[in-house]
């Protein structure tokens with residue numbers, strides 16, 4: 383039997399907000415998930431090309447070794463294997479967006495109406511037309527998603543979130559589980575195991591997106607009041623409708639900038655973010671962390687699931703290939719965030735050095751039926767293996 | 777109503793990187809990969825059809841070979857399919873036009889901008 387086959391798309395969980403898909407649309411997602419997986423394997427060839435010909439040629443010409451990621455980038459960009467791999471990977475990501483958008487845009491009005499019906503008269507969805515989209519989100523469409531998280535093609539639009547929800551499976555080849563919530567589940571399990579007596583009354587999720595990773599937290603603490611904020615109205619409309627349809631009622635979704643919230647000092651027991659900070663900006667990241675510190679109660683917990691950090695013992699090649707997505711899959715701030723040590727970020731906002739913590743996390747995947755081999759090569763930037771940093775405020 | 781076919785193939789904000797020495801190679805590669813994708817889609821559909829037909833013993837090869845659209849609606853549906861198909865396959869050409877119309881900064885420049893935001 384072939385190894386490492388991604389699950390078929392129709393294995394992902396259906397809920398009221400999941401866009402309708404026809405046979406060909408599902409097949410298109412299946413093709414793209416397989417193509418992604420294929421390229422993750424072929425990417426091992428980049429290392430080979432680098433070691434066997436790019437580096438030796440550089441050394442021969444310059445009589446010294448490659449000194450920086452920038453030099454490496456310049457040298458490898460002339461290599462034909464790197465060129466074809468890169469162009470295929472880029473093309474795959476663009477096709478993934480095209481495939482997702484062709485599904486959701488043809489039913490934009492139906493999806494809008496479904497969300498409106500579920501959201502009607504509910505106090506747990508709070509939109510604010512005066513909330514400004516941060517300028518760093520206006521500067522680029524992260525991960526090649528035309529229109530980003532906030533653009534509304536019709537009034538009451540939810541298509542950015544529907545596209546994200548239906549297609550994230552393709553990019554991750556199904557490794558986040560049926561509800562794409564492997565990250566939220568992993569952090570919930572870790573918190574329950576590490577702090578068995580922790581009983582948060584108020585929880586805040588910042589940059590909640592379509593809300594998939596906050597729901598496991600809300601389910602684990604059904605008596606807690608959970609607030610999830612985002613600046614993108616389409617994400618929040620969808621997230622709220624999705625949560626209600628999945629039976630989760632203790633989350634209030636609010637349109638708000640995490641850098642300047644309306645909440646009172648020391649009013650949350652737990653503040654969480656998931657895959658959020660690497661899509662912010664160089665000044666905002668500090669403002670947001672200041673806000674986290676302000677909002678957290680003494681003794682409160684804050685955790686942030688992020689991309690793996692660079693470490694000193696990482697080779698130049700490894701750093702370079704980890705940055706590939708940042709520059710070529712349009713995640714520009716990710717390439718800058720590497721220069722910030724999470725501990726420094728947190729200490730600058732008031733957290734104590736000795737209270738800082740850092741752990742590794744791996745997605746909990748309810749789709750794993752053993753056909754996904756554990757020994758497969760890491761798909762840099764895509765693997766559900768993360769760095770979690772945070773602190774208890776003292 | 778929005779033009780969902782055109783919008784589905786829109787370009788994202790941020791200048792597109794090209795990896796081959798000649799951008800024409802990249803363009804053709806993208807078109808080829810899209811066709812490869814659609815061939816896979818078709819293959820999966822045929823697979824479904826063949827399995828269903830086999831299970832039910834319903835339709836003969838000859839009936840399929842001689843079939844032509846029977847109503848105006850059927851004709852329109854077929855043509856609409858072609859229109860969407862071509863837009864999907866020629867996405868990169870549309871996006872190059874959008875870039876011409878609306879030039880972008882490089883992602884590295886945007887990273888520098890964002891670093892100050």
Ligand SMILES: C[S@@+](CC[C@H](N)C(=O)[O-])C[C@H]1O[C@@H](n2cnc3c(N)ncnc32)[C@H](O)[C@@H]1O
Nearest residue numbers: 531589590591595612613614638639640656657
């Ligand atoms: C990559 S998504 C992460 C979504 C989700 N947390 C997850 O687990 O995948 C980042 C989200 O953060 C939102 N966002 C970015 N900056 C924000 C800010 N300053 N305040 C609130 N939301 C923000 C974006 O709109 C987007 O939905």
